[in-house]
Amino acid sequence: MCSRESQLSRGFLFCLQAMCNWPGEGQHSNAVAVQRALPEVPVVSIPQVPPLSEPLTNWVALKDVADGMSQVLRVMKGEIPGDEEHLQGAKQEVQVEHLQIDQNHLWHPYTSMVKPGRVWSVRSAEGCLIQLEDGRRLVDGMASWWCAIHGYNVPELNAAAANQLGQMSHVMFGGLTHRPATLLAKQLLDCAPEGLTQVFLCDSGSVSVEVALKMSLQYWAMKGKPSKCRIATVQRGYHGDTFGAMSVCDPVRGMHTLFKGALAQQLFAEPPELSTDWSTGDDGFSSMESLLKERHQEVAAVIIEPVVQGAGGMRIYNPSYLQKLRKLCDELDVLLIFDEIATGFGRTGKLFAAEHAQVSPDIMCIGKALTGGYCTLGAAIASEKVSHGVSGPDGRQPLMHGPTFMGNPLACSIAAASIQLLLDGPWHSRVKSIEEQLVRELRPLAAYAEVEDVRVLGAIGVVELKTAPAEPQKLQAALVDQGVWLRPFGRTIYTMPPFVISSEELSRISGAIASVLDAHIPRSAE
Structure with a gap:
């Protein structure tokens, strides 16, 4: 009975239950007992x-x-009705x-427990498809928040696990090491920007x-300059939900404004100018330039999402901004x-977004696609200058x-295994x-x-609406009804699919976005 219920909970349907009996059991056999308990299910003894x-x-x-075998065959042929209707009900x-x-009882991301949003229950996932409990299959245009770059149920990653x-x-890891860690470190350093x-x-x-911020603060403390304890960044940025990370997210338009009074007060410049044509136009660096020139004596580090600001609006900007920022940080000793948590591992068309600007940071943060979406892991990769400075004058x-x-x-x-597969x-x-x-399909x-704007870079496609x-x-x-899984936020409907997505599956995503626009679903309620 318990085994049967366990299988039912996993989505298996039973047309009969076959049981072996012992000699002399008669009316006290397990088969008789099960048949009484489950009259709708044919029990073969x-x-x-x-x-x-x-x-x-x-x-x-x-x-x-x-x-007994004859009865099994008759049930399989449909001559004896099984309990499909009963089982579907169960x-x-x-x-x-x-x-x-x-x-x-379950608290979902960015959701109220009093008025929770709708959720769709998932049974399994394979390739670029998510199968719901009701049998529907959705093309995943989100790569599970940008991390499942190889899709789902990947044989190479399954084998590694x-x-x-x-x-x-x-x-x-305290006092011990192991080959998986050293192998991963070698792989990361072989492909990371030069100098890390x-x-x-x-x-x-x-x-x-958090680790990168602590590295920066400790670096200057060990240099005898504890007053360099502020972090500079740009508006419209997002760096995570933990306390230090929240302090460098946009304090006005970001999702952490409720905590503004409790967070470390950091320094914010205007965001880079939106740009997908990198041959012309202003990159918007003047605001950051002014901030650093005025406040550099109290700034430990600048943190920024290179080329693409993710959760702050999927904003793409000119790599020239990063080139100017690198040069100024060197000049002002910052x-x-x-x-690179969202942009790393190929998402923007380069292995790391820093390559668009051909510059290297002092510290690089990675996560998300690092494990191909299989489990949580991150890394802060630093230069020797930073690691030696953090370790103090005597090391x-x-x-x-x-x-x-x-x-x-x-x-x-x-x-x-994920990096090697990539x-x-x-x-x-x-x-x-x-x-x-x-x-071709979103422009x-x-x-x-x-629609206010359409932006594309690498495996990132963004349709920005005029109003939320x-x-x-x-x-x-409506998108689920179209057979795709997207997670719009704010004024953006965007896709960041697995890299293994087929052209047909990608067209279903583009078509679904067009369909909801045709139906005017994003418009404000009447």
Whole structure:
């Protein structure tokens, strides 16, 4: 019974239940008891299989075995009705209970517990498709918040996880090391921007930002300049939800304004100018230039998302901004941090977005696609200048940060396999094809009355609306009804799909966006 209910909860349907009985059980057999408990399910009773020492031919010749097997075949042919209707009802009850638990007790990202938004229950995922519990399959245009660059259920990553589980899933990194960590470190340094040489492995992208900020503050404290303790950044930026990361997110238009009074007060310049044509136009650097020239004596570091500002509005800007920023930081003795959590590992058409500007930061933060979407892992990769400075004049000062799951072997093994899979595959041509198709299929949407702008870079496509939808849930549901999974936010409907997406699947995403625009769903409610 328990086994049957367990299988039902996993979505399996039963047309019959076959059971072996022991001699002499009669009306007290398990089969009789199960049949009474489940009258809708045909229960077939077959004599117990004999021990290996006895020939199976005698057992097969028994009348009860023949009758039982005959009944199984009749059920399979549909001559004896099974309990599909009953089982579908039971399955529906399980699903309702599952969603009620979710609604009443699970807190989803950026969601109220009093008035939670609608959620869709997922059974499985394969390739670029998410299968819902109701059987529908959605093309995933989000790569699970930009991390599942290889799609889902990837054989190479499955094998890496299974192999590592057979050795150890975790061991503390304090005083110990292991090959998954050293292999991953070598891979990262081989492909990271020039000059980055020290890898600090941590829990997530947001924590990597925390580590980078602490590195910067400790660097100047060890240099005897503790007054250089502010972080400069730009408006419209987003760097994570932990406390230090929140302090460098946009304090006005960002999602953390409620905590403004409790956060460290950082310095904000105007955002870079939006630009997808990098041959012309102002890059908007003058505001940052003025801020640093005026306040550099109190600035420990500048942190910025290179080329693309993600959750702050999917804003693409000219790489010349980064070239000017690198030069000015060097002149004014300020550290430079690139937040490549969203842009790293090929998303913008370069392995790291810094390559568009051909400059290197002092510290680079990575996460998201690092493990191909399999588990959480991040890293702050620093230059030797930073690591030596943090360690103090005598080299004995430790960086005071050490997460429990730092360097987790399971995560490191999967990350190493993910990076190798990326580098061994045609990732660049795939991203280029995605970019060209998004340009063809999304750019025409700029003609819609609701659309303010359309932007494309690498495997990033953005449709910016003139106003935020009055009913975001209605927009989300309409996209699901079109067979795609997108997560619009603010005024943007955007896609950042897995790199392995087919042209047909990508066209379904573009078509779904066009469809909701045709239906005027983003418009304000009447």
